[in-house]
Amino acid sequence: MSAAVSVNAPGNTRASTGVRGQVWHAMAAQIGAETRSRLRSPSTIVTVLALFAAAFVYVPAPDAKRASIMWEVGGHMYSGTYTAGFIGAVVALLTSMLLPLVGFYLVAGSVRRDLERRVWPIIAATRTSATSYLLGKWVASFAYLLVLAALALLPATYLFLRYGTGPFALGQLLMPWLLLAPAAMAFTAACALLFDVTPGLSGRGGYVLWFFVFSFLFMMIPAGISGRFDKDPTNDRSTTYDPAGLVFFHDLIARSVAQPVHSLSLGVIILDEPVRRLPFAPLRVDGGLLARRAATFAWTALPLLAAIGIFKLAAGRGARAPRRRGSRRRGAPATPPMDWRAASGGPAEAFRPHSATPSFARAVLAEGVLLWQSASWIKWPMLAAAGASLFVPGSGAAAPMAIFLLLLAPVIGEAAAREQLAGTGATVYAQPGLPPSRVMWKLAAIAGFVALAGSPVLLRSLLRGAGFGLAMLLGLAFTAMAAAGLGWLTGGGKLFLGLYTALWYVAIQRDSPLDFVGAFGAQPRLSVCAAFAAAGAAAVVLAAAVEKARAARG
Amino acid sequence: MLEITGLTKRYPNGTVALADFTLSLGEGVLGLLGPNGAGKTTLMSIVATVLRPTAGTVRWRGVDALADPLAIRRELGYLPQDFGVYDKLTAVELLRYFGRLKGLAGKELKVAVEEMIDLVNLRPAANRRLGGFSGGMRQRVGIAQALLGDPKLLIVDEPTVGLDPEERVRFRNLLSELGHGRTVILSTHIVSDVEAIAERIAVIRQGRLVRCAAPEELLAHAVGRVWRAVVSAERLPEVQRAVAVSNLTRRADGVHVRFVAAAGEPAIAGAMAVEPTLEDAYLLTNVEAVA
Numbered sequence: 056m057s058a059a060v061s062v063n064a065p066g067n068t069r070a071s072t073g074v075r076g077q078v079w080h081a082m083a084a085q086i087g088a089e090t091r092s093r094l095r096s097p098s099t100i101v102t103v104l105a106l107f108a109a110a111f112v113y114v115p116a117p118d119a120k121r122a123s124i125m126w127e128v129g130g131h132m133y134s135g136t137y138t139a140g141f142i143g144a145v146v147a148l149l150t151s152m153l154l155p156l157v158g159f160y161l162v163a164g165s166v167r168r169d170l171e172r173r174v175w176p177i178i179a180a181t182r183t184s185a186t187s188y189l190l191g192k193w194v195a196s197f198a199y200l201l202v203l204a205a206l207a208l209l210p211a212t213y214l215f216l217r218y219g220t221g222p223f224a225l226g227q228l229l230m231p232w233l234l235l236a237p238a239a240m241a242f243t244a245a246c247a248l249l250f251d252v253t254p255g256l257s258g259r260g261g262y263v264l265w266f267f268v269f270s271f272l273f274m275m276i277p278a279g280i281s282g283r284f285d286k287d288p289t290n291d292r293s294t295t296y297d298p299a300g301l302v303f304f305h306d307l308i309a310r311s312v313a314q315p316v317h318s319l320s321l322g323v324i325i326l327d328e329p330v331r332r333l334p335f336a337p338l339r340v341d342g343g344l345l346a347r348r349a350a351t352f353a354w355t356a357l358p359l360l361a362a363i364g365i366f367k368l369a370a371g372r373g374a375r376a377p378r379r380r381g382s383r384r385r386g387a388p389a390t391p392p393m394d395w396r397a398a399s400g401g402p403a404e405a406f407r408p409h410s411a412t413p414s415f416a417r418a419v420l421a422e423g424v425l426l427w428q429s430a431s432w433i434k435w436p437m438l439a440a441a442g443a444s445l446f447v448p449g450s451g452a453a454a455p456m457a458i459f460l461l462l463l464a465p466v467i468g469e470a471a472a473r474e475q476l477a478g479t480g481a482t483v484y485a486q487p488g489l490p491p492s493r494v495m496w497k498l499a500a501i502a503g504f505v506a507l508a509g510s511p512v513l514l515r516s517l518l519r520g521a522g523f524g525l526a527m528l529l530g531l532a533f534t535a536m537a538a539a540g541l542g543w544l545t546g547g548g549k550l551f552l553g554l555y556t557a558l559w560y561v562a563i564q565r566d567s568p569l570d571f572v573g574a575f576g577a578q579p580r581l582s583v584c585a586a587f588a589a590a591g592a593a594a595v596v597l598a599a600a601v602e603k604a605r606a607a608r609g
Numbered sequence: 610m611l612e613i614t615g616l617t618k619r620y621p622n623g624t625v626a627l628a629d630f631t632l633s634l635g636e637g638v639l640g641l642l643g644p645n646g647a648g649k650t651t652l653m654s655i656v657a658t659v660l661r662p663t664a665g666t667v668r669w670r671g672v673d674a675l676a677d678p679l680a681i682r683r684e685l686g687y688l689p690q691d692f693g694v695y696d697k698l699t700a701v702e703l704l705r706y707f708g709r710l711k712g713l714a715g716k717e718l719k720v721a722v723e724e725m726i727d728l729v730n731l732r733p734a735a736n737r738r739l740g741g742f743s744g745g746m747r748q749r750v751g752i753a754q755a756l757l758g759d760p761k762l763l764i765v766d767e768p769t770v771g772l773d774p775e776e777r778v779r780f781r782n783l784l785s786e787l788g789h790g791r792t793v794i795l796s797t798h799i800v801s802d803v804e805a806i807a808e809r810i811a812v813i814r815q816g817r818l819v820r821c822a823a824p825e826e827l828l829a830h831a832v833g834r835v836w837r838a839v840v841s842a843e844r845l846p847e848v849q850r851a852v853a854v855s856n857l858t859r860r861a862d863g864v865h866v867r868f869v870a871a872a873g874e875p876a877i878a879g880a881m882a883v884e885p886t887l888e889d890a891y892l893l894t895n896v897e898a899v900a
Contacts, residue, residue, distance in 0.1 A: 171696065408759040409721045413712030421709030429697050439833065445635060478693025485657045486710035487682035606661065609623060 090251025110210035135335035147231035151239035206373035295350035418488030422500030471542025526573025540594025616665035640803030651675030686760030831885035
């Protein structure tokens with residue numbers, strides 16, 4: 056019996072397939088790995104459930120006193136009758152508007168994770184090129200988002216069967232989705248990839264920025280260049296850039312009514328009386344429409360190519376010497392010199408005992424200092440904004456307060472999940488200063504940091520009035536508790552950063568009903584601030600319960 | 610000082626990583642040897658109080674460490690096998706962070722961190738971000754954080770992984786020094802590391818303690834059970850099935866095979882008994898455990 060190991064000749068291996076074959080194999084491997092890891096993530100289940108819930112919220116009963124989409128014609132607000140075409144268009148628009156905002160957070164961070172966990176060097180050492188690696192990531196993200204988007208068609212069908220009027224026209228129900236969702240998801244996946252590979256955008260700062268980029272790319276630019284929403288129909292232009300389908304939907308409405316449509320309202324719109332509904336014109340698909348949607352899809356190439364270019368540039372930087380910090384000395388060797396005396400068997404340096412007094416306070420201090428050290432450059436404008444709020448006169452102080460609150464989020468957003476993200480759990484959790492509940496340790500550190508950094512903002516609010524001071528205190532407490540609770544529960548900062556940024560945007564609007572710090576209206580709504588603080592506390596309690604359950608499970 | 614009694618760990622997926630593991634440790638260095646998946650890391654994680662066992666007790670200086678984890682953590686230095694670092698921090702910043710968690714403060718903290726930097730030979734890189742560190746340099750940072758706070762119980766899991774030979778020798782010497790007046794548990798796959806410094810060696814397999822003895826005892830037990838033979842390449846598979854091969858080298862006259870046989874003279878023509886090494890002794894312990 057021979058012991059020789061059978062080795063395939065190079066010509067017999069799959070690796071010898073042509074260059075195009077290699078690219079496809081590499082991409083297929085990427086897609087398989089990404090899809091498997093995403094499908095096994097609890098966030099997928101949460102997102103599916105949230106999508107289902109959102110579909111039911113956004114298509115209420117026809118006689119309900121609320122609507123999700125309304126338009127203004129001749130000074131009155133209207134929505135559509137529940138035909139197959141209208142329900143299909145609403146579900147398609149909401150999917151392509153809302154899922155990109157949330158879906159970005161689901162698919163972003165994959166390249167960053169590969170880089171941080173040193174997976175990329177292993178992939179780079181294979182035949183996979185940077186281009187096929189990134190294309191694989193994009194296809195996987197695109198497919199994942201598209202599957203999530205497709206799930207919205209199930210409640211759409213159910214809602215038509217329950218509330219719908221007219222014939223069950225499957226084409227009318229599905230066609231809007233087919234026209235809108237692929238372009239929206241492809242563009243989102245490419246933007247996530249671009250953020251992921253761009254230095255400065257691949258982390259917490261990028262997660263906050265996405266909210267604004269999304270508003271700009273998906274709403275403001277299409278609305279601006281199409282001229283659909285400026286009350287002057289002569290400005291209307293055909294556009295090939297409409298990733299969320301806003302212009303597409305506007306044109307559908309315009310075909311349903313005789314007068315010009317001045318505005319389109321999206322969201323949960325509460326009314327005093329049942330919604331006025333108009334017949335909604337059926338969708339007619341022609342060559343022009345198909346060409347415009349195809350062109351919108353093609354816009355995906357822009358962020359995708361930018362991502363590939365930046366990644367190729369950034370990957371080359373790995374060869375450079377790492378940046379020095381805290382030292383002005385130049386020319387020091389990259390690797391410290393050897394201690395040849397010790398290497399030859401001589402004694403190592405004597406070890407001097409240290410006297411340590413571990414305590415909870417010192418552990419909190421350590422975490423607080425770490426928060427400061429790992430906050431990158433964002434901490435400086437954050438502190439400047441907090442300080443400026445003390446000196447800007449009158450209602451102008453609201454602006455630096457808003458900036459402070461926005462920049463606070465990326466500074467504290469990942470603190471609760473730091474150990475999970477960096478893999479330091481075993482080392483950190485074995486330390487003596489930590490209390491039995493790590494959630495409470497994180498909360499104490501984050502709250503202390505927020506209180507210290509936010510003290511100028513708090514002081515300014517107190518100077519405005521005791522009610523304003525209390526509202527700001529409750530708002531800051533909510534922020535700290537939400538960061539600690541959600542960060543711990545999700546093992547990352549994306550959920551907190553996404554939700555907080557969206558809330559911040561709503562809260563800073565004049566007299567917003569969701570002003571959780573009571574700083575942006577004539578009077579603070581203490582009940583709102585208290586409700587937010589209670590919600591933050593609930594997140595912490597839930598996180599502590601999960602921690603306890605995990606500990607009990609071992 | 611450290612009493613481990615009846616330790617059992619069953620993971621939620623049903624895997625039994627430790628099964629009724631019992632061991633008593635005093636001062637000195639204990640080498641923990643075992644194949645992959647033997648339960649070494651689980652054992653050390655439980656002793657380091659970062660993992661709870663399904664059953665059993667861990668007592669440190671007479672105190673139940675499972676009921677009162679602080680009793681052990683106050684005197685613990687722990688270097689896990691897979692440990693992360695915060696890439697954006699410098700080595701000094703990370704060590705100060707761990708120093709504070711251990712209860713060091715003020716000048717004591719500053720001095721202790723500086724000493725650790727020198728001890729692990731990282732002075733030229735002390736103020737560089739950890740993101741740019743090589744694997745060996747990160748490992749030295751890990752060693753430094755474990756030594757902060759003068760631990761009386763030092764648990765190090767694969768500490769020499771990634772270190773170059775000079776640094777390995779250097780760290781071995783340091784561990785050997787630290788063994789005086791302290792309890793050191795050293796887990797490694799590198800038998801020569803254990804041989805050089807461990808006063809006792811515990812061999813663990815499938816979650817059970819197979820043997821715990823001084824290296825000399827293990828070697829003495831292996832005398833007469835380690836053999837060498839020259840066989841043809843064709844016969845090699847047959848030999849590999851019959852005995853546990855610890856080393857083989859292809860030469861002009863055939864394949865030189867070094868192997869262990871648990872009992873009696875092996876049925877391989879021309880086999881000669883040879884002086885055992887600790888690696889042979891470890892292999893023999895495993896062969897006997899399987900038998």
